Amino acid sequence: MATTPINELSDRARDVFRLVVESYLDHGQPVGSRTISKLPGINLSPASIRNVMQDLEELGLLSHPHTSAGRMPTEGGLRLFVDGMMQAAEPSAEERAVIEGRLERGGPIEEALSNATAALSGLSACAGIVLVPKREPVLRQFGFVQLSPRQALAVMVGSDGSVENRVVDLPPGISQALLSEAANYISARLSGLTLGEAQVRLQAEIRAGEAALDKAAQELVARGLAVWSEDGSRPVLIVRGQANLIDQSAAADIERVRQLLDELEGKEEIARLLDSASAGKGMKIFIGSENKLFALSGSSVIAAPYRGGDGKVLGVVGVIGPTRLNYARVVPMVDFTAQALSRLMG
Structure with a gap:
C-alpha cells in the first residue's frame, strides 16, 4: 500500500x-x-x-x-x-567492543562470522544471521563408484580433507574401467585446481588434443566436474539466537513466533532473500509483508553486505526479529558489524 x-x-x-x-x-x-x-x-x-x-x-x-x-x-x-523520521543511535563503546572482541578471537573465517552473528543476536535481542559464500573446494582426489548402468556416485576429496558426494547420470554403455580412467585423469591432471579452473583446463586440453581421453571418457570427466557447478557456490546461512525470539511479549503472539521459527528452518529461502540484499550498496530493511517470506509471521529483516579487500561483496550480515524491534538502535549495530567484518576480510 x-x-x-x-x-x-x-x-x-x-x-x-x-x-x-x-x-x-x-x-x-x-x-x-x-x-x-x-x-x-x-x-x-x-x-x-x-x-x-x-x-x-x-x-x-x-x-x-x-x-x-x-x-x-x-x-x-x-x-x-x-x-x-528515525534518528539512529550509534552503537555504544560497549556494544562495539563486544562485536569486535568476538571477531578478534582468531580461528577460521567461518568461526569469526558465527561469533559476530552471535554477538549481534545477543545485543539486538533478535536472531542473528550471516550469509557466508561457500568457497569453491580445491581438488585433491576424485573417484567414481557405479551405482547402476545409468548412474554413478562422484566422490571428490578437497585439499582441506573434505569429502563430498554427488550422483551423476551416465551415458549408455559406460563400464567401471572407463569410470576409473576418467577419475584417474581428474586426480592426476586437475589436482590442485578449483572446480572452475579444472573445467577450463579440461576444455583447453581437449581443444589442443592433449586430453589423452576418448570421447566417452571426456564426457565423463566433464559430467563429474559439472555436477558441482549447480550448487558449488551456494551460500551457507548461519543463524544464531533463535531463542531471543521467544520472550515475554511473545507469549500473547506465540503463533507468530512459531511461524517465524518455521521460516528460519527454511534456510534456503532466507539465503535467497539475503542474497538479494547483497546486490545493493548498503543497508536493506524488509518490514513484514514487504517480503513474502515473512508475510505470515510479520517479521522484519535488517541486513547489510560485508566486503573483501577488493570491495567486492562477500556476504550479508543482519538480524531477524518482530516488526516492533528498535530500528534506531539495531540498524546502526548491523551496519557496524558489516563494517567490522569488511575490515576483517580486507
Missing part, C-alpha cells in the same frame, strides 16, 4: 505519529492518547491527540486493534518512520 509522504503531514501529526511509533517500539503495546499527552514536548489534550490519531489511522499509518483503546503503527507507518 502506498504510504503518505512525510512532508504531507502537519507538524502536529508528525509529532504525534513519532511518539506513537517510538512508544510502541519501546513497549510493544498499542498506545493511547492519554499516554501520549503525558510525554514531554507535547502540549495537546488527550482529545486533540485522539483526533490526530484518527486522521493518521485514515491515512493508513496507524491501526486500531479491536482489543485495545490504543493505536499502533501499520507496516506502512513503520516504513515511513524508518525512512523519514
Whole structure:
C-alpha cells in the first residue's frame, strides 16, 4: 500500500505519529492518547491527540486493534518512520567492543562470522544471521563408484580433507574401467585446481588434443566436474539466537513466533532473500509483508553486505526479529558489524 509522504503531514501529526511509533517500539503495546499527552514536548489534550490519531489511522499509518483503546503503527507507518523520521543511535563503546572482541578471537573465517552473528543476536535481542559464500573446494582426489548402468556416485576429496558426494547420470554403455580412467585423469591432471579452473583446463586440453581421453571418457570427466557447478557456490546461512525470539511479549503472539521459527528452518529461502540484499550498496530493511517470506509471521529483516579487500561483496550480515524491534538502535549495530567484518576480510 502506498504510504503518505512525510512532508504531507502537519507538524502536529508528525509529532504525534513519532511518539506513537517510538512508544510502541519501546513497549510493544498499542498506545493511547492519554499516554501520549503525558510525554514531554507535547502540549495537546488527550482529545486533540485522539483526533490526530484518527486522521493518521485514515491515512493508513496507524491501526486500531479491536482489543485495545490504543493505536499502533501499520507496516506502512513503520516504513515511513524508518525512512523519514528515525534518528539512529550509534552503537555504544560497549556494544562495539563486544562485536569486535568476538571477531578478534582468531580461528577460521567461518568461526569469526558465527561469533559476530552471535554477538549481534545477543545485543539486538533478535536472531542473528550471516550469509557466508561457500568457497569453491580445491581438488585433491576424485573417484567414481557405479551405482547402476545409468548412474554413478562422484566422490571428490578437497585439499582441506573434505569429502563430498554427488550422483551423476551416465551415458549408455559406460563400464567401471572407463569410470576409473576418467577419475584417474581428474586426480592426476586437475589436482590442485578449483572446480572452475579444472573445467577450463579440461576444455583447453581437449581443444589442443592433449586430453589423452576418448570421447566417452571426456564426457565423463566433464559430467563429474559439472555436477558441482549447480550448487558449488551456494551460500551457507548461519543463524544464531533463535531463542531471543521467544520472550515475554511473545507469549500473547506465540503463533507468530512459531511461524517465524518455521521460516528460519527454511534456510534456503532466507539465503535467497539475503542474497538479494547483497546486490545493493548498503543497508536493506524488509518490514513484514514487504517480503513474502515473512508475510505470515510479520517479521522484519535488517541486513547489510560485508566486503573483501577488493570491495567486492562477500556476504550479508543482519538480524531477524518482530516488526516492533528498535530500528534506531539495531540498524546502526548491523551496519557496524558489516563494517567490522569488511575490515576483517580486507
